[in-house]
Amino acid sequence: MPAPTSARSPAAADFAPAAGGLLTVDLAAIEANYRHLARLAAPARVAGVVKADAYGLGAVPVTRRLIAAGCRHFFVALLSEAIELRPLMPAGAMLAVLNGLAPGSEREAAVAGIVPVLNSLAQLRAWAALAHDLATPLPAILQVDTGMSRLGLSPSEVDALADDAGMRVGLDLLYVMSHLGCADEPTHPANRAQLAVFTAAKAKLGIATASLANSAGIFLGPDYHFDLCRPGAAVYGLDVGPAAHGIRPVIGLKARVAQIRTIPAGASIGYGYTFTATLEMRLATLSVGYADGWPRALGNVGAAFIDGVSLPFTGRVSMDSATIDISALPKGRLAPGSLVDLIAAEQSADDVGRLTGTIGYEILTNIGRRYARRYIG
Ligand SMILES: *Cc1c(COP(=O)(O)O)cnc(C)c1O
Secondary structure (H helix, E strand, O other), rough: OOOOOOOHHHHHHHHOOOOOEEEEEEEEHHHHHHHHHHHHHOOOOOOOOOOHHHHHHOOOHHHHHHHHHOOEEEOOOOHHHHHHHHHHOOOOOOEEEEEOOOOOOOHHHHOOOOOEEEHHHHHHHHHHHHHHHOOOEEEEEEEEOOOOOOOOEEHHHHHHHHHOHHHHEEEEEEEEEOOOOOOOOOHHHHHHHHHHHHHHHHHHHHHOOEOOOOOHHHHOOHHHOOOOEEOOOOOOOOOOOOOOOOOOEEEEEEEEEEEEEEEEOOOOOOOOEEOOOOEEEEEEEOOOOOOOOOOOHOOOOOOEEOEEEEEOOOOOOOOEEEEEEOOOOOOOOOOOOOEEEEEEEOEEEHHHHHHOOOOOOHHHOOOOOOOOOEEEE
């Protein structure tokens, strides 16, 4: 008997007909972007920022690939994220928690060998007290606020710490760090101002090694690199401002056609009947909606693509579906089960962000769990 075409055959798995769409993540492009940033930042080291499930692309496969590319410093936002990734870390790697530790979670972090970013003197005292209890020095990164007013020691806390060496007993401060608020605007005066505040705080605290730049900060030049850079977005192919160059796209996103129909002039489309056909139209209903992170703000805005042809969204985006106008395509080009491009050469995640009043970061991190995923490269 000939082998039946089974759902387990590679071709069928690629096609993933059970899912409403397909997310393709190019790990070779992630590695190329990481290596490009590492070359720009050298001799500074370059960490991988893999918070928020590596910006929605899958923290485990992305972290594995970055480790294979030589990355040995990782940042996540939360302790829960660090605990999940800890087993992947090779000996000697650093895994740090940007948001610091919530009171009561210090011991769990220490036992797991996770490095907190200490964002206040209260966090510093709690970590030093645990080092005392455990009778062992504990590593940490000290964040100072240089202007964003988000996380990190205030200027008066920096002074208090600089004046009292006793507060640091038991702490192995690996880096002093801060974060840039406007690095994607290279000419913004805040960049130089934050750099000056950071350099002064570093000197005052007498910490030899420092970390300031995110992706966009790397492109501001060597003054901003210090010893460790922390890119996320550029590794994942996002546009991080006018100074950025040499970054490859990383993802492709496709939606599956659920149904094709022809409607007469006068028929309306979707919730609220926000679109009414003035001519006969051919439509495709896609099995992707705002529950998949495809923004509801794309109702009657933006397009899907196939063969370079733009297929405008018509009517509102629903939770699990959205409708596109396929009148411009030859009849039969699409059928139920076909895939159309949402994010591809014609339209980046940044473009979708611009169309919907947000940024590519939000589009990526909102990509839901319902897409079939294919890792290539
Ligand atoms: C998210 C984050 C980064 C990475 O920023 P990108 O703009 O994605 O490169 C670096 N540092 C801190 C403190 C962050 O919160």
